[in-house]
Amino acid sequence: MPSLAAVLRVVGDEARLRMLRLLMAERLNVSELTAILGLAQSGVSRHLSLLKQAGLVEESREGGYAYYRVAAASVVAGGVWSWLRDALRSEDDEVARQDMVRLAEVLRLRKERFRSNQGEGRRLVPGRSWAAWSRLLGHLLPPLTVADLGCGEGYLTIEAAQWASRVIAIDRSPAVLRDARGLAARRGASNIVWCGGDLEALPLAAASVDVVLLSQALHHAVSPAAALAEAARVLRPGGTLLLMDLRRHDQAWVREELGDCWLGFEDDELVRLLEAAGFERVRVGVGARLHGDPFTVLVGSGWRPRARSRRAPRTRTSRPTPSAAGRRRPGVPARAA
Secondary structure (H helix, E strand, C coil), rough: CHHHHHHHHHHCCCHHHHHHHHHHHEEEHHHHHHHHCCCCCHHHHHHHHHHHHHCCCCEEEEEEEEEEECCCCCCCCHHHHHHHHHHHHHHHHHHHHHHHHHHHHHHHHHHHEEECCCCCCCCCCCCHHHHHHHHHHHHHHCCCCCEEECCCCCHHHHCCCCCCCCECCCCEHHHHHHHHHHHHHHHHHEEEEEEEEECCCCCCCCEEEEEEEEECHHHHCCCHHHHHHHHHEEEEEEEEEEEEECCCCCCCCCHHCCCCCCEEHHHHHHHHHHHCCCCEEEEEEEEECCCCCCCCEEEEEECCCCCCCCCCCCCCCCCCCCCCCCCCCCCCCCCCC
């Protein structure tokens, strides 16, 4: 049995307290905890090991993953464990709220991947995958030139490269582009051009691409209107903009931690922005939503109209006016020469 002093030393670390609070709400694996806490995977594993040794966390395995949750009954004496659980449940500071928001996002992603969740009664169906569906739908498309604006880590870029003839990936961060380029090399994607640039001033010629992708990038633009105008500029007539972003939310912490300039957009606001940029056939709707999650994903699209052919103005042709001598009344035969 761990001594009381040893247990108190373990829970005296803020990261481990955050971890315990999360594991009281949901069982999670190391990758999920890493995404929520923003810590290195090695650090998360070390913290979990210490919590297990103290009898505060237990491990179970499912589908090749190790999941962790708060121990049902702790070996800690003196009612310390009950006190700690009550304290964690009642704590409501900004860090705790942000962790719960990230937990909701992790659970949404888990649900989208059709993983088996405890207590949901869902059975694992082998081969069911959103990634596979997206690649299959890509078979419907002709080889197109695609611009992925604000490409980030390059995951969507690499997916698009499977069906596009060429993908031009643009991001303002040299470090992010370096990592994305390395990932593409490991995945064998050779039809991608990587470029540094801002959404409001793209390093692309006018009317040079068939499809523009803006995935979770517009809320990083200082001027969303200018970014959409640039997207319209580089699209060929008849080209399409595909957009994925967040509905308006109240999670102000994303400004400092994720560099977001905007806390999402209202549905009709996105429609107005797209139409103001010159897009037609605009559509905006919900792409993903989970009850209790403050983040709702919006998807949208717009079409750049082809140049309308201007008809030459109809000029009225002047007919020669017959002379008075040449005029004749109806029914009167012309005089023979």
